[in-house]
Amino acid sequence: MGDDSPLTSKSPPPPSTPPPVSIPKSASQCMTPSEISTHVQFMREALSMADLALQTSETPVGCVFVHRGRIIGRGMNATNRTRNGTRHAEFLALDEIMRARDGKKPRYAPETLRECDLYVTVEPCIMCASLLRQVGIRKVFFGAANEKFGGTGGVLSIHVGNGRKAGDGVEGVEVEGGEEWERWHRDDYEVSGGWLREEAIVLLRRFYVQENDRAPEPRSKKDRVLKLEVEPMGEEGKMGDGSAS
Numbered sequence: 001m002g003d004d005s006p007l008t009s010k011s012p013p014p015p016s017t018p019p020p021v022s023i024p025k026s027a028s029q030c031m032t033p034s035e036i037s038t039h040v041q042f043m044r045e046a047l048s049m050a051d052l053a054l055q056t057s058e059t060p061v062g063c064v065f066v067h068r069g070r071i072i073g074r075g076m077n078a079t080n081r082t083r084n085g086t087r088h089a090e091f092l093a094l095d096e097i098m099r100a101r102d103g104k105k106p107r108y109a110p111e112t113l114r115e116c117d118l119y120v121t122v123e124p125c126i127m128c129a130s131l132l133r134q135v136g137i138r139k140v141f142f143g144a145a146n147e148k149f150g151g152t153g154g155v156l157s158i159h160v161g162n163g164r165k166a167g168d169g170v171e172g173v174e175v176e177g178g179e180e181w182e183r184w185h186r187d188d189y190e191v192s193g194g195w196l197r198e199e200a201i202v203l204l205r206r207f208y209v210q211e212n213d214r215a216p217e218p219r220s221k222k223d224r225v226l227k228l229e230v231e232p233m234g235e236e237g238k239m240g241d242g243s244a245s
């Protein structure tokens with residue numbers, strides 16, 4: 001629509017205009033708009049998996065693995081359905097990738113994961129952070145920090161040196177740049193947190209309100225009003241945002 005249109009100033013934005021999204025501060029400084037939009041797009045795919053989890057009464061966490069610009073695996077939390085506390089979104093997505101076949105042959109070689117980036121709505125827990133290290137993930141983009149169980153900066157930093165720091169090993173062998181140091185850091189991966197963080201948190205809150213409604217003795221209405229305001233993200237370094245890069 002041109003500037004001369006009398007409707008321009010009064011019309012609401014067209015429905016296709018995406019709502020403002022939360023992205024890490026560092027991203028707006030060091031990424032091009034096109035790179036940012038790609039990451040946002042994949043994070044939306046992860047959020048739609050989290051939404052699916054919510055609809056089936058699972059803690060709403062979702063993820064996608066992206067290889068050369070294409071999603072090759074999707075996962076959502078399934079711990080309630082399977083009654084198995086290890087069925088986190090990341091494990092389910094990896095299962096999908098490893099099970100994929102072309103005829104009788106596996107579609108993806110194990111090395112494929114070394115060229116993969118993970119988009120996950122909540123920071124990977126310590127277990128998943130270790131799994132990602134073992135499969136050699138390249139980079140992890142996450143939404144909300146996981147202050148209770150986070151393995152990429154929330155509680156431990158498994159993505160850097162498998163959580164070890166200089167001084168943790170035998171004295172003298174873990175010198176920065178030394179052989180032992182190299183071994184510690186061989187499978188390090190980059191982490192960037194805060195992508196669509198608010199959307200991820202709102203899904204989690206919806207879940208807790210929904211689950212409380214199902215509880216035999218729901219908490220009072222006053223306590224379970226859905227809080228949609230999200231406090232701004234704390235210190236980015238603490239969130240593991242780019243700190244490993």
Ligand SMILES: [Zn+2]
Pocket residue numbers: 088089090124125126127128129
């Ligand atoms: Zn996990």
